[in-house]
Amino acid sequence: MDTSARLTSREMEVLQLLARGCTYIQVGDRLRMSVHTVESHVKNVYRKLDVHSARAAVWRATELRLLAAANQFSTT
Numbered sequence: 001m002d003t004s005a006r007l008t009s010r011e012m013e014v015l016q017l018l019a020r021g022c023t024y025i026q027v028g029d030r031l032r033m034s035v036h037t038v039e040s041h042v043k044n045v046y047r048k049l050d051v052h053s054a055r056a057a058v059w060r061a062t063e064l065r066l067l068a069a070a071n072q073f074s075t076t
Contacts, residue, residue: 011044017031
């Protein structure tokens with residue numbers, strides 16, 4: 001990932017919740033945003049990480065050390 005494609009703090013929050021297994025509705029509820037806004041953030045994350053699924057985004061972010069591997073298995 002080059003420096004121009006860095007994730008915003010909000011995109012990171014969305015990605016962390018996806019890594020914990022949250023649905024888009026749950027992400028929206030926790031971050032107080034609409035599902036449409038969650039979808040926009042997810043779309044940006046996918047584009048920046050050059051992936052096409054939540055699983056691939058979490059994997060890529062973990063590889064890039066954007067997410068700690070332990071985050072994937074958190075239950076909070």
